Amino acid sequence: MSVRIVAIGGTVSSPSSTEMALxxxxxPAIEAGAHVDVFGGEYLSDLPFYRGPGHAKDTGREMVEAVRQADALILAAPGYHGTVSGLVKNALDYLEDLAKDSRPYLHGRSVGLIATAYGDQASMSTLLTMRSIVHALRGWPTPMGATVRTYPGLFSPEGECLDDRARMQLRLVGEQSLNGAKSLQGFPEQM
Structure with missing residues (x-):
C-alpha cells in the first residue's frame, strides 16, 4: 500500500526558511516512493480566513481533500511572537471540514512538526502549541519535533539545509512521519 503525505507550512515570503525546512x-518520504503533496506559503496566502469574508464552499478544497486521503502530515510553522503564525493556523482551521468524516480531522494519522524562529524560545513554544493543536485534531504527533533556529545562510539557494543539527532534525521528523504512517495504516476509522 502506498503512503500519502501532505506537507503544510510556510510564510507569506517566498522562499521562506519555514517552507524550505518543510x-x-x-x-525521506519522496526517497521511499511515497506520494507527497506540499501546500506552501503561496497556497496558504491565498486562503481567506476560514468561514470569513471571501470564504466559499470550495475554498481550500485541494488541501482538505489531500489531507482527507493522507496517511501522514508534516506541518511547519514560523514562531511569530511565541506561537504559530496566523497563516498556518488559518490553514489548520480548514481541517474543520473533516469533522464529520468517518476518519474525522487527523484521526489515525501521524503528524511531524517543525517550528522555525530566530530564537529558541519562540521555536519551542510554537512546537508545543502545534502539538496541542494536533492532539485537539486527534492526530499522532511524532516523537521528534524539529525546532529550527533560522539565520541567513541556513539553506542554500537550492533549498539544501546547510546546518548539521537542523538537517538531522528535519530528516528524523520526515522518517518518523513516514514510519508512523506505515504503522497506522489500517487503523480503525472510528473509535
Whole structure:
C-alpha cells in the first residue's frame, strides 16, 4: 500500500526558511516512493480566513481533500511572537471540514512538526502549541519535533539545509512521519 503525505507550512515570503525546512523533511518520504503533496506559503496566502469574508464552499478544497486521503502530515510553522503564525493556523482551521468524516480531522494519522524562529524560545513554544493543536485534531504527533533556529545562510539557494543539527532534525521528523504512517495504516476509522 502506498503512503500519502501532505506537507503544510510556510510564510507569506517566498522562499521562506519555514517552507524550505518543510520540503527538506519530505525527502525521506519522496526517497521511499511515497506520494507527497506540499501546500506552501503561496497556497496558504491565498486562503481567506476560514468561514470569513471571501470564504466559499470550495475554498481550500485541494488541501482538505489531500489531507482527507493522507496517511501522514508534516506541518511547519514560523514562531511569530511565541506561537504559530496566523497563516498556518488559518490553514489548520480548514481541517474543520473533516469533522464529520468517518476518519474525522487527523484521526489515525501521524503528524511531524517543525517550528522555525530566530530564537529558541519562540521555536519551542510554537512546537508545543502545534502539538496541542494536533492532539485537539486527534492526530499522532511524532516523537521528534524539529525546532529550527533560522539565520541567513541556513539553506542554500537550492533549498539544501546547510546546518548539521537542523538537517538531522528535519530528516528524523520526515522518517518518523513516514514510519508512523506505515504503522497506522489500517487503523480503525472510528473509535
Amino acid at each position: 520540503r527538506a523533511a519530505t525527502q
